[in-house]
Amino acid sequence: MKAGLLRHLGVLVLACPLVWTPARAVTWFPLGPYGGDARSFAVDPHDSKHLYLGTETGWIYQSHDDGASWKRVSQVDGSSDLLIKQIETDPNNPNRLIVAAYIVNKPGGGIYISDDGGKHWARQAQMSGQSVRSLARSKSDPNILVAGTLEGVYRSKDNGKHWELISPSGSNEIHEVESVAIDPKDPNIIYAGTWHLPWKTTDGGAHWDSIKQGVIEDSDVFSIVIDPASPNVVYASACSGIYKSVTAAEPNPEWHGDRFKGGVSVNKGQGIPVSARRTRKLELDPTQPNTIYAGTTQGLFKSTDAGSTWVRVTQPDVIVNDVYVDPNQPQHVLLATDRGGVLRSEDGGLTFTSSNNGFTMRQVVAYAADLHDSAQLYVGVVNDKETGGVFASSDGGVRWRQMSDGLGGRDVYSLTMTPADTLLAGTSHGIFQLAGTMWAPAVVASPPARKAPAPKKTVGRKGAHARAAARPVYRTDAAAATELNKAAVYALASGSTGVFAGTSDGIWRSQDGGQNWSQMHTPQLTEARFIAAHQQMIVASSLTGLVLSQNSGESWTSLMPPATLTQIGALAIDGLGNLWIGGPEGVFYSTDRGNSWKTLRNLFVRHVDGIYFDAANKRVLVASAGGTVGFAASLPDYKVSYWDTGWPLRFLRPVGDHLIGATLFDGVVVEPKMVASPFTVEAASTTRAGSR
Numbered sequence: 191m192k193a194g195l196l197r198h199l200g201v202l203v204l205a206c207p208l209v210w211t212p213a214r215a216v217t218w219f220p221l222g223p224y225g226g227d228a229r230s231f232a233v234d235p236h237d238s239k240h241l242y243l244g245t246e247t248g249w250i251y252q253s254h255d256d257g258a259s260w261k262r263v264s265q266v267d268g269s270s271d272l273l274i275k276q277i278e279t280d281p282n283n284p285n286r287l288i289v290a291a292y293i294v295n296k297p298g299g300g301i302y303i304s305d306d307g308g309k310h311w312a313r314q315a316q317m318s319g320q321s322v323r324s325l326a327r328s329k330s331d332p333n334i335l336v337a338g339t340l341e342g343v344y345r346s347k348d349n350g351k352h353w354e355l356i357s358p359s360g361s362n363e364i365h366e367v368e369s370v371a372i373d374p375k376d377p378n379i380i381y382a383g384t385w386h387l388p389w390k391t392t393d394g395g396a397h398w399d400s401i402k403q404g405v406i407e408d409s410d411v412f413s414i415v416i417d418p419a420s421p422n423v424v425y426a427s428a429c430s431g432i433y434k435s436v437t438a439a440e441p442n443p444e445w446h447g448d449r450f451k452g453g454v455s456v457n458k459g460q461g462i463p464v465s466a467r468r469t470r471k472l473e474l475d476p477t478q479p480n481t482i483y484a485g486t487t488q489g490l491f492k493s494t495d496a497g498s499t500w501v502r503v504t505q506p507d508v509i510v511n512d513v514y515v516d517p518n519q520p521q522h523v524l525l526a527t528d529r530g531g532v533l534r535s536e537d538g539g540l541t542f543t544s545s546n547n548g549f550t551m552r553q554v555v556a557y558a559a560d561l562h563d564s565a566q567l568y569v570g571v572v573n574d575k576e577t578g579g580v581f582a583s584s585d586g587g588v589r590w591r592q593m594s595d596g597l598g599g600r601d602v603y604s605l606t607m608t609p610a611d612t613l614l615a616g617t618s619h620g621i622f623q624l625a626g627t628m629w630a631p632a633v634v635a636s637p638p639a640r641k642a643p644a645p646k647k648t649v650g651r652k653g654a655h656a657r658a659a660a661r662p663v664y665r666t667d668a669a670a671a672t673e674l675n676k677a678a679v680y681a682l683a684s685g686s687t688g689v690f691a692g693t694s695d696g697i698w699r700s701q702d703g704g705q706n707w708s709q710m711h712t713p714q715l716t717e718a719r720f721i722a723a724h725q726q727m728i729v730a731s732s733l734t735g736l737v738l739s740q741n742s743g744e745s746w747t748s749l750m751p752p753a754t755l756t757q758i759g760a761l762a763i764d765g766l767g768n769l770w771i772g773g774p775e776g777v778f779y780s781t782d783r784g785n786s787w788k789t790l791r792n793l794f795v796r797h798v799d800g801i802y803f804d805a806a807n808k809r810v811l812v813a814s815a816g817g818t819v820g821f822a823a824s825l826p827d828y829k830v831s832y833w834d835t836g837w838p839l840r841f842l843r844p845v846g847d848h849l850i851g852a853t854l855f856d857g858v859v860v861e862p863k864m865v866a867s868p869f870t871v872e873a874a875s876t877t878r879a880g881s882r
Contacts, residue, residue: 218835218851218859220262223569223581223590225544226551226857228526231514232277234284238518242308243526244274244289245551247855250308256516257524257532260548263308266291270838270855272299276325280349281332288350290325290337297321301337303350316353317344324370328377329418336380338367343382345395356395357382364389364398371414373421379438381424383411388426390439404445406430413472417479425482425497427469432462432484434497462491462500473513477520483539485510490525492539503539507576529574550857552578557843557852558605558613564846568593568613569858570602580605580615580629586845587858596629597622606682608689610703616679621691623704634674635706674698674707681730685723687742692718692730699743712737714748724763724803729784731758736771738784749784762801764810764825772798777812777821793830795821800841800852813839815854833861 579594797816
């Protein structure tokens with residue numbers, strides 16, 4: 191990397207101070223790639239340009255320019271498990287924020303309150319541990335808030351300080367409350383949408399009435415909105431469609447909704463198709479209540495006639511979690527989406543563009559660098575489909591651009607740059623090669639079939655026997671190409687004699703820079719999750735099994751992993767030919783080709799997710815998902831250095847004289863300054879493989 195770029199990067203870090211919760215002391219700076227999952231919006235009641243954005247990893251962002259750019263504020267409760275379902279701002283105190291949060295697929299969550307604009311958060315004790323799925327503030331009495339949880343409906347009369355259950359305790363009906371709404375004129379009138387049907391109270395929760403008439407049975411009610419000018423007009427979205435009542439569901443509650451079968455409407459008007467009926471969010475235009483936006487799992491729909499007809503205004507692959515309509519500029523619309531982050535429209539939803547500058551929630555799992563230009567980097571992401579794939583940076587990670595044409599929305603698990611400067615991607619379905627700006631699938635070679643001799647026994651440690659196949663058998667049948675294209679390619683490694691791929695279908699090798707591939711015969715390892723190469727030495731593993739080749743894959747030997755290692759999470763070979771392996775119990779290395787394993791004293795690292803040999807600096811880099819510290823062990827003296835990054839990491843890589851790391855959910859982070867270790871490891875403890 192050029193010195194000027196590094197100076198610029200340092201200035202960027204210093205010029206953009208971040209504010210963190212006390213539980214999350216972050217020292218490395220996040221840089222992207224921008225995008226990912228966005229969940230919820232809120233607006234400063236005194237400044238419509240000041241917005242808040244909640245995520246599914248507990249982070250709160252803010253924007254002071256209508257959502258054009260975003261900055262991290264803090265992580266609520268310091269937890270990556272919290273999904274920020276809703277944010278409520280206080281009309282009397284713009285610094286007071288209240289959020290509803292829950293943990294996906296397990297108990298936990300609560301109400302969290304900040305009185306300094308989101309910099310610090312306090313967990314509300316009475317709601318601690320509650321899975322809070324919805325939150326609403328009364329417009330006529332801002333001190334009243336209502337929350338929907340898996341247990342029922344709760345209310346606060348003192349701006350969130352205290353809460354009480356106002357639905358029947360232990361009710362078999364009013365529980366799993368996904369949506370709530372408060373009448374804009376009477377705070378005692380409350381609507382609650384559950385995972386099965388809607389309910390209503392007109393006396394602050396003393397009595398509840400089912401308002402299911404007209405709603406298809408067992409409908410999850412995701413969103414309820416009330417026309418502020420005409421409170422008798424109420425809309426509800428459910429998995430069975432969008433419903434409307436013009437009598438506030440009283441006195442004879444009945445909803446009218448569009449019901450589609452095969453695209454043909456049972457009643458008049460065009461509705462939202464059945465396939466898109468998981469409508470997560472309804473939002474009224476604050477200046478034109480007859481204009482309604484419906485955010486669904488298959489795009490954004492818009493109605494300009496109070497819900498009689500609907501038109502989809504985005505692509506169907508957009509999953510919308512929340513919708514914001516600017517009360518001062520109603521043509522300005524923002525969407526919080528899965529994978530695509532924030533989408534922005536300035537024409538009332540006719541067109542949308544990405545608006546993610548500063549917002550990064552990507553899951554980066556793969557990395558490669560140009561062999562001749564250290565500032566040219568590539569990363570691969572997962573779970574983002576067409577908005578993900580591969581991202582490239584030509585300035586050391588400061589800016590990223592998507593480079594995924596031809597990948598078809600596949601997850602990218604691994605990347606490598608071949609000695610011939612060809613970029614290869616291992617995906618959820620096959621190996622791809624970058625040609626220009628387009629990715630193309632790999633080709634399976636058909637060399638002459640060779641019969642492998644019977645495996646011979648070799649004596650291993652403590653009299654145990656390891657089996658080695660003298661020659662690999664190459665697959666030449668037509669089904670091999672199909673199998674490779676279907677396989678998940680977890681790891682790629684370039685060695686001096688070829689490129690090796692660890693896949694769900696075993697180990698594959700290319701001897702022409704990734705142009706053609708052949709499957710290797712390794713019955714000891716039918717699935718390869720990790721693979722590393724150094725000169726003619728190749729080591730590969732599943733989650734529990736381990737094999738080694740010392741002749742470029744011509745023969746393989748089974749190895750015993752460290753006895754105390756319950757699952758393999760990372761592999762590497764250093765410049766001395768030592769093997770490195772990591773997992774939940776830490777990191778181990780072997781100086782005798784896996785016959786025995788050692789641990790570095792004082793290197794107290796657990797949950798190892800990444801090990802990499804940094805040849806230029808003659809050190810091994812170790813990253814952990816279980817803490818915020820990254821380590822380096824220099825060779826040959828095994829002196830340990832460390833960096834407290836503030837982030838759990840998947841891997842560490844050198845970029846010029848800096849390091850970058852991949853976080854679990856927050857994209858790439860860059861090291862602002864090296865921190866030397868106060869201790870040196872002078873000796874190592876040894877454990878024999880197989881001993882317990």
